[in-house]
Amino acid sequence: MNRDSRLSSVLHVLLHMAHSDQPLTSGQLASYLSTNPVLVRRVLANLRELGYVSASKGHGGGWVISCDLNEVTLHDIYTAVGAPTVFAMGNRVEHPECLVEQAVNSALNEAFLEAEALLVARLSTISLADLSTDFNRRYIVQHKGHAHV
Amino acid sequence: MNRDSRLSSVLHVLLHMAHSDQPLTSGQLASYLSTNPVLVRRVLANLRELGYVSASKGHGGGWVISCDLNEVTLHDIYTAVGAPTVFAMGNRVEHPECLVEQAVNSALNEAFLEAEALLVARLSTISLADLSTDFNRRYIVQHKGHAHV
């Protein structure tokens, strides 16, 4: 199956933007992801409409974060990129009159909805600032005590 | 995304088999799913290799359940059909050296693994017999008290 990596991608570039003191172009961000600048502009366009980032054109332009990292959670970003389908599995076409299918779908749906609720709850507890803190911790470890600005 | 419905499908036909007193052909089972007999044979072949069902050829042949409904859980069936990918989302190609990606992937992976663990736990608590019981309950409700055999 072709897994949707937009959430992972956009978090990746957001964190790069959070640790840059100047705008980053879609070309630079794309190189971090080993992908195409158009994809970056496309996925960041969703965040721009919600005010999480802003873009400027022309020389010295690019993308900057325009929100409080403490206020935005991974669930907010998940929603911003279009709340992609969580599960790669699902029911077949519904045949509402088939009692067998009703019994099966009822059991599966309950299990999937519980798992999705837990996932959403977890994503809601993690802010972009938490990710940034974790990055700084990793940076300090790798550079033996010298903190990243 | 193209959602995998093999688990749902196979549970559906298993329950039909559980409530039939004679073998059901792949053609009959396919009509319950509005699909093709070959697909049914393909997905049931996995269960046959594990002894959950057995098939007989020729006149009067078809598929029957050959396991104890109380002993087999939805997780067993999930495993039998190949343990399909649970989530439709995932990380991009890994760049192990990028600390930003490490921080993002760490947070996402933890959330996804927790949700998957809950899903597996739920599927493990539901037996085929539970589904059968639920079907009978629905049957009685619809037929105003006359139980299905």
Place this chain on the structure above:
DNA sequence: GGTTCATGTAACTAACGATATTACATTTGA
């Protein structure tokens, strides 16, 4: 024995969605 009905399985096609690419208009700053 021969016919019919069923599974077993390989090979191929179709459909779908995420990703990737190309192209070009628009805006901005030096």
Place this chain on the structure above:
DNA sequence: TCAAATGTAATATCGTTAGTTACATGAACC
């Protein structure tokens, strides 16, 4: 004015599930 950047549409690529066709094999019934 020119170069650099976004904005966006149109299109191609790729991988996976689902669906189809074809045919070999085996079993039951006459």
